[in-house]
Amino acid sequence: MNIEEFREYCLSIKGNFKTPLWNLVTLESDVPYELIRDLIQHSVDEVIKKLPKKKREEYLGL
Numbered sequence: 001m002n003i004e005e006f007r008e009y010c011l012s013i014k015g016n017f018k019t020p021l022w023n024l025v026t027l028e029s030d031v032p033y034e035l036i037r038d039l040i041q042h043s044v045d046e047v048i049k050k051l052p053k054k055k056r057e058e059y060l061g062l
Contacts, residue, residue: 010035 007013012029016022025031025039048056 006035006039 006023007015010029010031012026012031014024016024023039025036027036048059051059
């Protein structure tokens, strides 16, 4: 699913007007727990990808 589909699927996922690629997710709403967990994991993965190689390996325990 792309972000637009997520926003249509769950009314509690909204775009952030200051940063369009970010999302606001209201917890304890129509967003399933599994989706919240997956969105958080996706965010973490994206941050890790942008770390310098040494820091990325340190984080991943390599």
